[in-house]
Amino acid sequence: MISSALSQQGISPTKALPERDMYFPGTEDLKPDEMRITALGTGQPSVRPKQAASCFLVELGNGDKFLFDLGSGSHERIASQKIPYDYIDKVFISHLHVDHFGDLASFWLGGTVMNRLVPLRIWGPSGDTPELGTKYCLEKMQEMYNWDVKTRSGFVDFRGGALEINEFPYEGVNQTIFEENGVVIRTFPAIHAINGAVSFILEWNGMKFIYGGDTFPNKWYIKYAAGADFAIHESFLPPTLLVTKQGFTPLEAVRVGTQAHTSPEQFGKVMSMVKPRIAVAFHFYNDFDTQPEIRERIRKTYDGDISLAIDYMVWNVTKDEIRTRMAAKDEDVWPSPALRDKLSPSGSEAPFSEFILSGREPFPEVVQPIFDEINEIYKTDLKPEN
Ligand SMILES: [Zn+2]
Ligand SMILES: [Zn+2]
Secondary structure (H helix, E strand, C coil), rough: HHHHHHCCCCCCCCCCCCCEECCCCCCCCCCCCEEEEEEEEECCCCCECCEECCCEEECCCCEEEEEECCCCEEEHHHHHHCCHHHHHCEEEECCCHHHHHHHHHHHHHHHHHCCCCEEEEEEEEECCCHCCCHHHHHHHHHHHHHHHHHHCCCCCCCCHCCCCEEEEECCCCCCCEEECCCCEEEEEEEECCCCEEEEEEEEEEEEEECCCCCCCCHHHHHHHHHCCCCCEECCCCCCCHHHHHHCHHEEEEEEHHHHHHHHHHHHHHHHHHHCCEEEECCCCCCCCCHHHHHEEEEEEEECCEEEECCCCEEEEEEECCCEEEEEEECCCCCCCCCCCCCCCCCCCCCCCHHHCCCCCCHHHHHHHHHHHHHHHHHHCCCCCCC
């Protein structure tokens, strides 16, 4: 009886399971009408092994992929998704706190040796002065990594080192900042720390995705997220836990937990007005002892569908269904081979001084056979530098 019931479900001791309760990156087709969202950073500003800082990946059935924030620690989680770097070339930054873009440099420059052969495109808000805006920040980042850029560009095809920086006014209300390939992305202001934080709306195929970033509850979120298919909003640790678990003073805890950020009760209030198909809370340490209290506090003000996000949570969203699973992570993952033909690197210009060159030990008896091996396998005629 049992074996017949199992075989009716397609379950067999020698076949792959027909239905899996985990998401295995790189092994599932994305259907043409489907949106897949993966949480790649859900924690608080300080990263920890279980939770990187803010980062959400949105993949669409038309092939487009978008990162919303790229907080500290999130790059390795992006890598775990087995997605060729050329495919993830669009990053939207909600504000310039390090927990929302701290891994951008790693993703940008690391990506150049992980086979990204297209420029990295970044969108981010202005500030009240040019020095507080995304453009200034990223131009300075490029300057800061001058040595890194100079070293890599001579050794690898460096097209992926180009940055396209798109700064938009933070005050824009429902302003369109991206419109390509049937995807529209709009922004509205967030209220967080000082002027210059924003939230994002992504619309595609009749579905609406909202990424709130960090924000105090606000009228724009309530208006423009209304009826969303998928609405992400921060929900910080409640002040009680900030005091007991994180050593905040009571004053710090209520200020940070209810004024700089949104408490679970405030999150619930917002979502009870927005009424999304699913509400997603993030930006708190999500553990066995914090989650019950956070859920209970949210339930005081919201009774709709909810996910308390944790890193590697995955949602497959269509107009008919939202399926929530956890992704398996492969720590042995390697980057995909280049999708485009590679160009030869430009070669370093005067990489070393005479003084440093005088210190080289070239070991020709060891290095020449390595070149011979490569030349034989690939029919090349490469020679070591002296
Ligand atoms: Zn912030
Ligand atoms: Zn934050």
